[in-house]
Amino acid sequence: MDILIIEDEPEIAGLIQRNLEKEGFTCRIAKDGNQGLQEFDHQPPDLIILDLLIPGIDGLEVCARIRQQPGNKDPYILMLTARGEEIDRVIGLSTGADDYMVKPFSPRELVARVRALLRRSMRQTARLPHIYHTPHFTIDMEKRTATRQDGENQVEALDLTALEFELLSTFIGHPGRVWNRSQLIDKLWGDNFFGDERVVDTHIARLRKKIEFDSANPQFIKTVIGVGYRFEDG
Missing domain, CATH: 1.10.10.10 (Winged helix-like DNA-binding domain superfamily/Winged helix DNA-binding domain)
Structure with a gap:
């Protein structure tokens, strides 16, 4: 599974990458919104970990643009932010994010949420005909x-x-x-x-x-x- 990490803080991006790669995931890192969209266009990932407050195009706009893209691959999006207000969670989810985590977070919990998101497609419709x-x-x-x-x-x-x-x-x-x-x-x-x-x-x-x-x-x-x-x- 290919995961794109869009995070401008090198320490956090590196922490996420190390923990996910230990679990067998392949990770790429983008340092701002523009680079993140370029990486998405070059090779759409299975899941995106997206910081809300990134330079250039912010996380909300990146999320909205990705959801507007046509194509067969539509990644899950896990949004990260240092904010914890209720309104931020609502806005983040309304733009198309699938889940939301507030910094600081536990790497173990992050891995659990990533696994939960990626398991969705294996759960939801196995009993339906083709x-x-x-x-x-x-x-x-x-x-x-x-x-x-x-x-x-x-x-x-x-x-x-x-x-x-x-x-x-x-x-x-x-x-x-x-x-x-x-x-x-x-x-x-x-x-x-x-x-x-x-x-x-x-x-x-x-x-x-x-x-x-x-x-x-x-x-x-x-x-x-x-x-x-x-x-x-x-």
């Missing part, structure tokens, strides 16, 4: 693609992040089931999730914008008040 159909959606599990069909039989390819694809696959694989936040976290993140449960709401909102005909009045991902979310299609 190609899964609903009246409006088709998911190809091998190609990792999803399409939506409208009422006039027009087919649109959905540009989903890795997590959005996993989330949609989970919903489609269990139509009508009501999921609460904890269940979705367990399904997608596993037992080593350390973040804020509200990350689920952020990713649901992002997914709705991409798959709903009107995200303000969702047709497919329904909110079950006081419980969680349910997928309906047909």
Whole structure:
């Protein structure tokens, strides 16, 4: 697994690299946002460890730009920051980060979170067939693609992040089931999730914008008040 570390403090970047390489990961280091984006364009990694406060283009903008990139490889993003305020966590997750750690952190915990993120794709949809159909959606599990069909039989390819694809696959694989936040976290993140449960709401909102005909009045991902979310299609 290839990991890109975007961190301007050499001691922290080196600490992260040493601990991850001891666990068998391959690591690259970028010292600022511009270099980080260049490394991403040159060779998209499996996971990015991204400091929020880096020179040049800051971590939030780097995260947002990576999530806007087309392509088959959409890395997991673990955001680091010296700040601990609640608003920073919310902003970081809303730009597309998958998890969030506040400095100083334990190297052991960092490795555990990295492993938890990389295990997601092995957990979420192993029981689904290779190609899964609903009246409006088709998911190809091998190609990792999803399409939506409208009422006039027009087919649109959905540009989903890795997590959005996993989330949609989970919903489609269990139509009508009501999921609460904890269940979705367990399904997608596993037992080593350390973040804020509200990350689920952020990713649901992002997914709705991409798959709903009107995200303000969702047709497919329904909110079950006081419980969680349910997928309906047909």
